[in-house]
Amino acid sequence: MARGHLGYWALTTQNQKGRTAASVARLLLISLLPLVVAACTTTSSDSPIAVTMPETVAVAPQPVAAAPVVEPLPEPEVQTAKSEYEVMYGAVNDGGNQIAALDLSKIAERNLRKQVNYKTSHPVGTIIVDPYARYLYLVQPGGKAMRYSVGVGRAGLTFSGEAKVAYKAQWPRWTPTQNMIKRNPDHYAKYAKGLEGGIRNPLGARALYLYRDGKDTLYRIHGTNEPWSVGKAASSGCIRLFNQDILDLHKRVSSGSRVVVLDKSQSRAQSSEGES
Template identity: 85%
Template sequence: MPQPAAFQAYPAAPEFQPQVQTVQPQPEVQAPVSEYEAIYGEVRDGGNVIPALDVSKIAKRNLRRQVDYVTDHPVGTIIVDPHARYLYLVQPGGKAMRYAVGVGRAGLVFSGEAKVAYKAQWPRWTPTANMIKRNPDHYARYAKGLEGGIRNPLGARALYLYRDGKDTLYRIHGTNEPWSVGKASSSGCIRLFNQDILDLYKHAPSGVRVVVLNKAQSGKGESS
């Protein structure tokens, strides 16, 4: 009678030990702040807070930049091209700093040369009689003037232009309506983003020469 095979014991399979890995939290990656986000960021000035601008919603042509510019006017001259809706600050080496501007009706009336007689920080504003007549519901409340501040339509700074010692009524100023920069508007002169008028103000001393181009001269200085 055959004998049963001897029982052979095999070692038990090793018990599965799960491998636990400790995952270290990664620091949050911040998107780099672009140059323009810094230029058009929030500014605290004179007790006022100028809001940051969303540069993704601003046309590239309206962002401040240095350009090639051919002109016989000396360095430091401000050249306003209201028809192209740009303002140029002449720099050395055939360059200029270009700022986008919004242009009101008054900004198209004057052309030629003038000087910045004086400058103002957070200027006071009073609507003209024509503005009050045209839109009394909006402007009549400010007939006695509006103190400087973030609600003031002249914005953070203003340059007042005179010719032959007389006020031209032509102003280069900031705005509390940044969406109007680069466009035509019904009132006002030449308006810049508040961040841009702050920059221009620093580089434009009182007495600086200003040249306002007419339609025939428009667009002839800047080279691509």
């Protein structure tokens, strides 16, 4: 009887514990239910936001700006290189004496300084004057010669043969001959006592004085203050060159240089010697 009573009590106690656990579980579920529902439900106290589309504003068409006008850049000035002859016959200031540039448009090209082929038996450095062809040649190596145009005065035809350059002068003094004074006293008489060297002097910038056997031949190779007379016959004087040319020749030759003046029969037009 006692063991039966104890078994009933144990069973009853176990059932009560089970009911108590179930009750606790139900209470816990009930307490959590609002949270679960709240987590699944979104609420808001704000009113819905009204979205207003912007009104279309009519915009007046703007005038299209004209394309900018681009001014072309000015063409740069091209400095044309001077020709060989413009350099050769340009203005020269020589010892304070201003030699004017030659107007090449008024000078035939055949009268301009030029290196040419030249056949001769005379040695290099010889000056050959051909008064009839109106050229002077300075013999150079290799069958060449530097050719200068000359003006030939009356005295230039009175001498032929060989001579030597006794001396050279820069801007030489000039005295007219008695024949020149007699022929044109109005022009030459005022210079009877001589004229100092300078631009106005008929002998020009330089002069070569020719001697034969130690004596003055009175034959001169010189410049001129009358460039238009070069390449032509002149009424007076000997052998005249452009001032630019006599400056060049003066630098190339020295005192003692050999000079050959051709007569008419030896002129290049009559001889196998000369330009080829």
